[in-house]
Amino acid sequence: MPGVKRAAEDAELPAKKREFQPSPPTLIHFTHLDPFASASPSSSSSSHSSSKKIPVSFYDLDGTLIKPRLGGQFPKSRDDWMWWHPSVPEKLKAEHEKGRHLIIISNQGDQRDKIRQEWRAKLSLIAAKIPKDVPIRILAALSKTDAYRKPGIGMYEVIERLYKDKGLEIDLENSVFVGDAAGRVAKGSVGKDHGDTDYKFALNVGLKFVTPEEHFLKHPRPKFPEPPIGFLPAKLGSLASLPHIIPSHTPITRSMLEIVLFVGPPASGKSSFFRKHFAPEGYEHINQDLLGTRDRCLRVAEGFLTEGKKVVIDNTNRNKETRAHWIRLSTKLKIPIRLFHFLCPIELAKHNNIYRACYGPANEPPRTLLPMSAFGSYVVAFEKPSIDEGFDEIRGVNFHFEGSEEQRKKWDMYMLEPKR
Structure with missing residues (x-):
């Protein structure tokens, strides 16, 4: 047999x-x-x-x-x-x-x-x-x-x-x-x-x-969406054609003591922007993911400022109430405060979240995958920042991918789709 x-x-x-x-x-x-x-x-x-x-x-x-x-x-x-x-x-x-x-x-x-x-x-x-x-x-x-x-x-x-x-x-x-x-x-x-x-x-x-x-x-090819349904950065057009900073005619950093507040969804490039532009100029990094609570962020930031050190507040700072804490600190210390608004579309931010967790460059800190709920809650709570809130200046930051050609190829791919 x-x-x-x-x-x-x-x-x-x-x-x-x-x-x-x-x-x-x-x-x-x-x-x-x-x-x-x-x-x-x-x-x-x-x-x-x-x-x-x-x-x-x-x-x-x-x-x-x-x-x-x-x-x-x-x-x-x-x-x-x-x-x-x-x-x-x-x-x-x-x-x-x-x-x-x-x-x-x-x-x-x-x-x-x-x-x-x-x-x-x-x-x-x-x-x-x-x-x-x-x-x-x-x-x-x-x-x-x-x-x-x-x-x-x-x-x-x-x-x-x-x-x-x-x-x-x-x-x-x-x-x-x-x-x-x-x-x-x-x-x-x-x-x-x-x-x-x-x-x-x-x-x-x-x-x-x-x-x-x-x-x-040997059946004929069945019908299914070709290309497949899903997000690719290419669907947003040529991001590289957008100006990186709006307005772009003045320096990003300043020599004077100041508070810089970042606003933008998770995975919109805020921390990378800090490392490239602000860290080399001596700005201290304040991040609630690292420090744990807003109150601690405020205390640490005030300590740096009283020592004469400039600070960047690298959180989502999605609404007026959250931003008001930092405006009050700038008023208390009589220190100017500027805001950088990261204009990354939310679908691209979700894509970046998966890319950096799966393929993040070895020369950058490893990042864990954030739950999709983090992006939904940002959208729900977001209030567009206004100069009337008390800022000395507001500048926009368009997302520009930075990395090697090999890293770019991976960023351009379809990513896995975690449950929302």
Whole structure:
């Protein structure tokens, strides 16, 4: 019986042929056989046999290669799975025989330890059903809030580094990502996709994207939003064409003792602006996230001012009531107070929040992901600042991205979408 023979062969497979590779706590990295082992090149892949560029077939896992065997939306145990379609194993074999590498890129986010252990155990069961001598690599993101999670490209970057270490390069032009999360709407008895993260991941990396129906069943391309629905900085037009400072004809900093008040949503560039323009000129940084309470901020700021040190109040300062505390301090000490209003659109601020938490430059302080409620509460409470409140000057600051070309490419991508 073929089934008995396959089971016997699998039992003889050395344990080291299937193993979990070293990885960060929020990433699982599993290999079956040697993913770098060369397939026997067929006539259709001979052009790749002498090249260091390797075509890769990337796959999502759940809903693409496998589905729950018991028919539920989510698997109940390590054994509750079956191939998405009977053709899946032979298609994987055919892809391998063409000289393509096979890599699974999956989001797994259940925080319960029992569920995670069951999922890890399931990987060997899946590998045991893959056709003989077909190697595969599986990466899974465990956190819902870091760069590994699709559509973030953290898992792809891990793979890219592995290939570079081997002197190889992923042939993006001839590679593909197969996934079921394309953003399709419900149609008849077929439900809607659970999201569009697979499609966005493929776009972020630069991969051709196809659905399982196209890849395994040769169906025509289904209808889904192309490009996907979601925010990209490009949708705001050319931000770089806007003047960075309004008005821009006077210096940003002053030599005299003063209070500078920042106003703007979280992740609108306030702290970066301080580090670039005010810190080098000796201004002290006052931030409630660091000091804990407004009263402490006021006490610390007053202490610096009485010592003759200029201060920048780097908080959102969203309404008149909040700003009035600082105006009263300037009046008490007879020190001028200026305001810089950060004009970053709220959707861009949300985007920046995710970018800096997932891809923040190494030369800047690490930032945690703020809850989406922080942006909603800012919008609700915001009151546009006015010179009549008691400010000596109000200046606008338009958001300009600053960073390397590589950092810019990441900032321009689709970001993960935390629950609001």
